[in-house]
Amino acid sequence: MVDLTQEEWAEQLKNDENAVVLDVRTDEEVEEGYIPNAIQIDIYKGQGFLDEIEELDKSKNYYVYCRSGKRSAQACMLMNQAGFENTNNLLGGFMEWEGEVAED
Template identity: 75%
Template sequence: MDLTQEEWTEQLKNDDNAFVLDVRTPEELEEGAIANATNIDIYLGQGFMDEIQKLDTSKNYYVYCRSGNRSGQACAILNSIGIENTFNLDGGFMNWEGEVVNL
């Protein structure tokens, strides 16, 4: 499900079962990240699949990339392996107005 920046931020703030997933590349990470994010680069291919299969399927996943395209794909992949609650940050990190940290 695509959420606007405001919806994503508000829902994340009130979610005790949230997991923030950053699917950007290491180079993109140098721009900073959203607080408490875990990075798994979607471009790793099989490595990405290996890592996401270790994730807790009961969590609610808040997923983002630079623009919202790759994170949308990542949400579909997460759904395909049984993770039902995925929320894509519409517009991605390049439009993020919240807190930025270094991972």
Template identity: 65%
Template structure:
């Protein structure tokens, strides 16, 4: 797991052809907007979160975020324990996000 600043996280994501963006916030938080093309798996699902994450492709690089960076850091740690080699935590989370924002339909 690596904690990356907004600048480093975005730069690395934009240069990564094997990337997946993962949003681990609650559905209520996601309703306020999300980073475009992100997959949403709520970390508060507990075992459900682990089950859903375990179905993801472990060969991909995951760029993980939450509201402020705490839950996404936990998610990255869990992912590392599950065998994901590359999980990158967005420090400051969505609350400090300066990039594009998408809204679910």
């Protein structure tokens, strides 16, 4: 797992053709907005979260975020244990995100 600042995250994501953005927040949090093209898998689902990440492509580079950066760090660790090699945690999370935001 690599902890990335907002600037590092945005820069790497822009130049990474193998990137997947993963939002580990709750449905209610996602309704407030999300980073474009993010896949949402709520880490609070417990075993459901683990089951869903097992279906993801482990060869991709994952950019993981939550509200503040704590749950996403946990998610990265769980993903690393499950065999994902490239996970990046967004420091400060969505609360400090200054990039593009999408809303449904």
